[in-house]
Every structure is written in C-alpha cells, then in structure tokens.
Amino acid sequence: MAKYLIVNADDYGMCKAANEAVQELFLGGWLKSSTVMLPCPAAKEAVQFSIDHPEFPIGVHITLTSEWAKYRWKPLTSGKSLVDEDGYMWHESDMVEKNAKYKEIEAEVRAQIDYAHRLGMKPSHIDNHMGSLYGHYTGRLSLGKMALRICGDYGYAYRIFTKNDKRICPNGTPYALYSAITILTKMWGKKYNVIMPDYLLFPDWNDDMRVSYEVYRDTILKIWTDLPDGVTETFIHPSVENDELKGITGRWLDRVWEYQLMKDPYTHEYLKKHGVELISYRELIEMKKNGTV
Numbered sequence: 001m002a003k004y005l006i007v008n009a010d011d012y013g014m015c016k017a018a019n020e021a022v023q024e025l026f027l028g029g030w031l032k033s034s035t036v037m038l039p040c041p042a043a044k045e046a047v048q049f050s051i052d053h054p055e056f057p058i059g060v061h062i063t064l065t066s067e068w069a070k071y072r073w074k075p076l077t078s079g080k081s082l083v084d085e086d087g088y089m090w091h092e093s094d095m096v097e098k099n100a101k102y103k104e105i106e107a108e109v110r111a112q113i114d115y116a117h118r119l120g121m122k123p124s125h126i127d128n129h130m131g132s133l134y135g136h137y138t139g140r141l142s143l144g145k146m147a148l149r150i151c152g153d154y155g156y157a158y159r160i161f162t163k164n165d166k167r168i169c170p171n172g173t174p175y176a177l178y179s180a181i182t183i184l185t186k187m188w189g190k191k192y193n194v195i196m197p198d199y200l201l202f203p204d205w206n207d208d209m210r211v212s213y214e215v216y217r218d219t220i221l222k223i224w225t226d227l228p229d230g231v232t233e234t235f236i237h238p239s240v241e242n243d244e245l246k247g248i249t250g251r252w253l254d255r256v257w258e259y260q261l262m263k264d265p266y267t268h269e270y271l272k273k274h275g276v277e278l279i280s281y282r283e284l285i286e287m288k289k290n291g292t293v
Helices: 016-027 043-052 093-099 102-118 142-154 175-192 207-211 213-225 243-248 252-263 265-273 281-290
Strands: 003-012 033-036 058-062 125-128 199-201 230-236 276-278
Touching (some): 003 016, 003 058, 003 281, 016 243, 033 125, 102 142, 142 175, 207 213, 213 252, 213 265, 230 252, 243 252
Parallel strands (some): 003 033, 003 230, 003 276, 033 058, 058 125
C-alpha cells in the first residue's frame, strides 16, 4: 500500500493573517484541505472564499476553545457552561472537558455546522480545534463518541485516527491508552458510518526546531515521510507575517514557517522523492468509499 498524507490548514477564519495565507496556498496549488473556525472574527471571509471556490475541500473546524490572551471569541449558542468568567470560550481543552455540559457542547457543535450551511457553505469534512472533542485530557471519551455521532447525522468525514503506530503516538500519551482509544474510535466510526483517516500525526513543536526555518523544515519533512502505509492526516496553522498575527500570539513565527513550508518547492519535491503523496479530504472520502485504502 502507498503512503498518503493529508496536510490540513487549521484555524482558517481565525484572523485575516490566516485567511491570506490559506487562500494564497490554495490558489497556488500548494494546499489541498482546510477548515474554518466559525465563531471567529474573520470566518465569514473564509466561508465566502469556500463558496467562491467550491473546487477546494474546506470544512468546519469545530471550536470550543479561545486560547489567546487578548484575541478571543464567544460561542454561537448561549450555553453558560461553554464560557469562562469573562464570557469567552475556555482557554484550554481540559477546561472544556471539566466544565462544559454535554448537551450544551452538542448544541454548539451543531450550531457551528448549521451556521456554515446558512451562510451557503458546503463543508467537505469536520474536525476539532485543539482536540477539545477528543476527551483525551480528562478521560471524558463520551465527547469523542458524540462528535462521531454528529458527523454521522450530517454525513461528514471526521478527523480522528482508526489505527495506531508507535512512530506517530502523540508525545506524552501512553501507547496503551493511544491503542485503546483507537479501538473505540474505529468502533464508533463504524457504528455511525463516518469516514476517517487511518492515522493522525500531531504536530508537536519543540524548541530545537526553532533554530531556523531550514532546521524546522527538514525536521518536519523527516517526520512526514516516516509514516505507516495508508492515509495519515496532520495539520498546520499557516499565516502570513503581519502586525495582526504578532499581536495575537508570541509564537507567530511557528505559523509563518508553516505557511512557508507549504509554499516551499523543496517540501513537495522531498515528499514525492520519498514516496508520500499529498491528498485532500475529498480524495480520502473517495478512496475509503472505493476500498482502495
């Protein structure tokens, strides 16, 4: 079997810096999939681009967290358990798992998908900002089952893994737990008829990679090519460099380098040379339906 890689651009619609990067990457032919954060300030621009360019697979990035200190957003629904004392979404995923009520989470997830539909968007797939629907942080795995049930109701593919491999086990996650979660997601995906990638590669940054763009690029490409056979998804957060982005996060350079990585001809040459084919979510869906992966 061949090695296929989906590189999804997360956080589309989060800000204009993200929108500019994602749109340039799509139009340049360097990017194949992305997902929009519907509660965020620049979401409508991202949705409109999706409507204007139906050829690009763009989905919904279900958002339950608002992680930045000075740039924040609120839920689309009025669930009180979804927000902190300042009225914004919780900063971290474990806070969502500890505080948010099941019914209010489900209402918000559906509201974000429905809002995309009302705006005229036809999402290609669904995924989850910061993993707040995985339930991995506090063991609230019922949230993972909920996400798959909702995707089954709407008929969308979803980002979660159905196979495990030690090479891409998330840092800090015991392999036994990782394997157990795989069994559950595969079972729930089958129950709700949801298409998912085989593997999920979490992009764990470390300070050793931040020496230079070239060090970062070469480190990432080694990881992206040391993959099991089948379909692996990973995700990036590309943004152009500007004052807006620098005012949002001190780690702005990470996002700029991710943008540069996808524009870099060396990236695409390296992947091809090492037998890794970049595909989109639409291609994943067709391949799964046809039984070719």
